[in-house]
Amino acid sequence: MCAGERTGHNVLILGIETATQQVSVAIGGHEGVLGLFEVARGRRHAETLIPAIEFVCRQADITLDELGLVAVDVGPGLFTGMRVGLAAAKALGQALRVPMIGISSLDLLAFPHRRSDRVVVPVIDARKGEVFYAMYRQVPGGLQQVAAPRVGPVEELVADLLARSQDVLCTGVGAHRYREQIIDGFHCEIADTAFPSAGPLVQLAHARALREEWVSPADICPVYLRAPDARINWATRARAGTGGGAHRA
Amino acid sequence: MRSTPSLSLRASTVDDTLAVAAALAGLARAGDVVLLAGEMGTGKTTFAQGFGRAMGVDEPITSPTxxxxxxxxxxxxxxxxxxxxRxxxxxxxxxxxxxxxxxxxxIVLVEWGDVAAGAFGDHVVVRLGHVDGDDAARTVVLTxxxxxxxxxxxALVEATAEWCDQ
Structure with missing residues (x-):
């Protein structure tokens, strides 16, 4: 990795976040977040992302070759959105020959609530009545994950919350969508935060960069977090389409 | 998920299959998923062609296998x-x-989509079948x-009334 002096304490980080319907781009480093662009409507990740990167760089008066690290949200979230973000981030990382840091969308949603004394539960809509979620608790110096990310029906999330019976703060677009169902099942507060943002992405990545916890672009992988895989049952096909009659070869 | 009653149609010719597809396309809207089911050669791609043409697709629609x-x-x-x-x-x-x-x-059309129906949310299944003794005709069951x-x-029942097989 030819990161060189650009990855020291003063490293400038580009953060790319496209794991939900929002596109979010930030630049920052030891001074915090220097520039942030995000748009949550339109859902045209592919068309929005690159102009957004150009815009943030230009407005912050930073050229791409000044960047020392590219951070990206690796999911879980929308497959289509994540792929656009990961492809762009990896391409930049490779072209600029800088290291990368991948961070979970659930970490990013929890991060703004790191001073909450409740159990913070980021929830992302996984479609078809399912959600991605994890649980975090405040510890000295930050947040600790107390329940690993998983995907499941909203009822499963509610059952998990009931089993813990602690003060809970749910956050994220999944918590908004299933607000009634969650609150009916387990009384808790729902935070306003809807989408993971590139702001916390840059902040978290900076903390990790100081510990040199980066990887090469080839080692950044999406976290799809989907249900256990199954083989497609092609036997159903053989019986299908014959109106219940004999299978036609 | 609740299921609406099926609609059984009979398409006597390829043009009928195209017309049934166009009737479905006429009522389809953004967000719809249509699963095309039926054996090889029952006309899933033909159905997709009729559907696409009704949506204003000029390019030829071929099987995306x-x-x-x-x-x-x-x-x-x-x-x-x-x-x-595959x-x-x-x-x-x-x-x-x-x-x-x-x-x-x-709008998403999925050939052989019925084998993975559980992977989709709300959707319509179009099941095409052969008719014994009539090579050109097809049964078309919409669910x-x-x-x-x-x-x-x-509205779909009305739009497809002339092919009703009940």
Whole structure:
């Protein structure tokens, strides 16, 4: 990795976040977040992302070759959105020959609530009545994950919350969508935060960069977090389409 | 998910199959997923062609077996035409994120989609079948899964009345 002096304490980080319907781009480093662009409507990740990167760089008066690290949200979230973000981030990382840091969308949603004394539960809509979620608790110096990310029906999330019976703060677009169902099942507060943002992405990545916890672009992988895989049952096909009659070869 | 009653149709010719597809397309809207079921040679791709033509797709619609998904921009929603025939695992179906394509102002047609019906939310299944002793004719059974078509079902019954097989 030819990161060189650009990855020291003063490293400038580009953060790319496209794991939900929002596109979010930030630049920052030891001074915090220097520039942030995000748009949550339109859902045209592919068309929005690159102009957004150009815009943030230009407005912050930073050229791409000044960047020392590219951070990206690796999911879980929308497959289509994540792929656009990961492809762009990896391409930049490779072209600029800088290291990368991948961070979970659930970490990013929890991060703004790191001073909450409740159990913070980021929830992302996984479609078809399912959600991605994890649980975090405040510890000295930050947040600790107390329940690993998983995907499941909203009822499963509610059952998990009931089993813990602690003060809970749910956050994220999944918590908004299933607000009634969650609150009916387990009384808790729902935070306003809807989408993971590139702001916390840059902040978290900076903390990790100081510990040199980066990887090469080839080692950044999406976290799809989907249900256990199954083989497609092609036997159903053989019986299908014959109106219940004999299978036609 | 509740299921609406099926609609059994009979298409006597290829033109009928195209016309039934056009009737369904006429009522389809962004976000819809249509699963095309039926054996090889029953006309799933023909149905997709009729559907696409009715949406204003000028390009020829061919079976996307080798590319998995073909996308056709129209004046309205984008038409995505997928084929699961070569897939072996549900994870490969999930990788295509077809539900997201529908959600992003698209309509998704999925050949052999019935084998992975559980991977989709609300959808319509179009099941095509041969008719004994009549090579040109096809049975076409439309079934809505979930509530997305509940309010359009009556209109679909009317639009397809001339091919009714009941």
């Amino acid at each position: 080798f590319t998995l998904v073909h996308s056709y921009p129209t004046a309205g929603p984008t038409l995505h035409h997928a084929d699961l025939y 897939l072996e695992h549900m994870s490969e179906v999930a990788d295509l994120a077809l539900g997201e394509l529908a959600e992003f102002h698209g 809505a899964v979930g509530g997305a078509w509940a309010r359009r079902w009556g």
